[in-house]
Amino acid sequence: MKERLSAEERRRQIVEAAVELFSRKGFRGTRTREIAEAAGISEAMIFKHFATKRELYSAIIEAKSATDELLASAAIAARQHDDAGVLRAVGLKMIEQTEADPSLMRLLLFSALEGHELSDIFFESRVKTLHQFLSSYIRKRIKDKRFRAIDALVAARGFIGMVVHYLLIHELFGIKRPLHSSSEEVVELFAAIFLKGIER
Amino acid sequence: MKERLSAEERRRQIVEAAVELFSRKGFRGTRTREIAEAAGISEAMIFKHFATKRELYSAIIEAKSATDELLASAAIAARQHDDAGVLRAVGLKMIEQTEADPSLMRLLLFSALEGHELSDIFFESRVKTLHQFLSSYIRKRIKDKRFRAIDALVAARGFIGMVVHYLLIHELFGIKRPLHSSSEEVVELFAAIFLKGIER
């Protein structure tokens, strides 16, 4: 029983199976046989569509690097000079996106640790963009005299760090957030700390 | 020319070579042959001292889990209710330690991503301890009415996150800190933001 599919559809199918495996077990930890099995096809098919295992991996990373409208809602808040709104939007989108597709974070970490050549591109599209958006907003608000005159880039990384670390221990080590606090509340707290500090 | 060494010394020598390789290339990415070569011995010697490759890896993780006096200086500041001092001490120790031995962070991430059974122990000794120390300090200062009544654990993770993320992009993606700011200044800024926020 052989179902014939279009080349494009097959590729999609292979990529889909591969993403799941690469993100769970890394490049080296994933066997091409497993990918074939998960996609429900023979191993040779993978190599009909991708010259090497590495090429398949690269295709995935490049696809995942596609920068979507992650910052749309944050940009709206930015236009209205709604500081808390900007932070809230950035933080929530990060969490939302990671929870919808946890493979992204794992792929990013794996690619960096394993030293894949495309990990830089991945990093730039997925992390650097965030840093730059937030730091340029902070810089603007410093000029407006609404924020203290601090290093905007370092500060931006600080806020992103709060959220990333929260996601990291959540996704990587399975640490659950306290039952009483939703991710909205967590982001709200991070934003409040970032803007007003924890001193009373 | 065969130098005979004591079993213990050999083990140390093997472990030393293995740490470097495992942290750079992960468990699956490291060949036992490479470890032997790096240690200047034959591959068979490794298996005289460690039954399996995995056992060697576990030995390393357990050794690296040894909690040292990371929090000594922070505890001193804590006794004096020196809030900025506590944060500074925690942050600086984290950076200092990571820069002195970058393998630790990489091993921690690799073990978590690759799903090693000991990664939890590793996490608890290296991360959870920090979270608990800082969150209990924050709780105390909330009782003192010096901090606002926030979720202490989430807040603590927030501060740790700022520092961790800074180290992460530094060590993993090779992002250099801006030339004008030393790690002391970065930590100082994180502490200031955490306590007072960035609003003026």
Place this chain on the structure above:
DNA sequence: CAATAGCAAGTGAGCGCTTACATACTTACT
């Protein structure tokens, strides 16, 4: 000599990738 420390040379399993071949669809000619 007994025990330990060492190595060269395997061994079998598993890996990425290839080959030889079968089956479905497309095209073109009558």
Place this chain on the structure above:
DNA sequence: AGTAAGTATGTAAGCGCTCACTTGCTATTG
């Protein structure tokens, strides 16, 4: 329309290599 030739899509089997781990042996030490 019918069919032969050509092409794209698929598979089963396996090749060559690398890996973790073993074996069989020698050298050194107490």
